[in-house]
Amino acid sequence: MAIEKPMTHSTKESQKKRENDRYAEKAKIKAKLMWQLIHKEAENFPSYDQKIYLETERGTTTNLQKVIEMLNSYFVEIVDELIQHNTSHINNQIL
Numbered sequence: 001m002a003i004e005k006p007m008t009h010s011t012k013e014s015q016k017k018r019e020n021d022r023y024a025e026k027a028k029i030k031a032k033l034m035w036q037l038i039h040k041e042a043e044n045f046p047s048y049d050q051k052i053y054l055e056t057e058r059g060t061t062t063n064l065q066k067v068i069e070m071l072n073s074y075f076v077e078i079v080d081e082l083i084q085h086n087t088s089h090i091n092n093q094i095l
Helices: 009-026 030-042 064-094
Strands: 054-056 059-061
Touching: 009 030, 030 064, 054 064, 059 064
Parallel strands: none
Antiparallel strands: 054 059
16 A cells, blocks of 8 residues: 655645646637736735735726736737737848
8 A cells, every 4th residue: 555645835836837837838828818918826825915006007006906907908909019020021131
């Protein structure tokens, strides 16, 4: 009869990384998936009493969830724009 060892933190992290890698391989938009994973992990962090805010053209946002969503959207859009730019640049060089 084998005795199972409890999973260590590093073993759990390795397993989680492998699961995320398998999930990412199947994703069509990898950048969006990565930000979704980051967002999911951020929900597991303890809350802090620090005041976090984001200043935009529309004003200042102090709602932490809204700040996270706005930053996620920004980074996903930037990656999509870069991909589109690079793809069109490469296509123009081929023509």
